Amino acid sequence: MDISPLEQDWRDKMGADSAMEYLKKNNKLLVSPGTGYMASQENSEISAIRRQCRKVIQEYSWNMVFADDEQEFNRLYDQMYKEVMELGYETMLEVDLQNAKAKEAARWEAVERFEENNRE
Structure with missing residues (x-):
């Protein structure tokens, strides 16, 4: 299979042939323990904000991809940012x-319980 110049440049800079190889070689791979953590159901206000922001971000993102120039891109980005903040x-x-913090805390708690149960 042919390797594009961009792919080859990435491989040369990262010293690996794939993202997984890079993560393994640089000790950047971490298995996240499973937990029973579940975020509480979000209230209707947050759900409405999420739906509205998603719609604005999707619309502006597509327009930004096809912007004629950097100035138009920046104008669209600024408008998108303003709208989602409002x-x-x-x-x-x-x-x-x-x-996210509560989920992370639950994961660390699972690690601690595992380590306590496997000490000899």
Whole structure:
């Protein structure tokens, strides 16, 4: 199979033939333990913000991909950013960050329990 110049450049810079090889060689691969953690059901306000932001981001992202120039791209990005912030993006982000932190804490707790149960 032919390797594109971009692929070859990546391989040369990363010192690996694939992303998995790079992660293994550089000790960047981590298995995340399973847990019973489930985020609580989000309220209707957050769900509405999420739907509205998703719609705005999808619409502007497509327009940004096909922007005629960098100036148009930046204008579209700025408008997208303004609209999602007005919709309450930061409120949604805070909920998502809290859920991510709780999930991470549950994973570390699972690791600690595993280690405690396997000490000899």
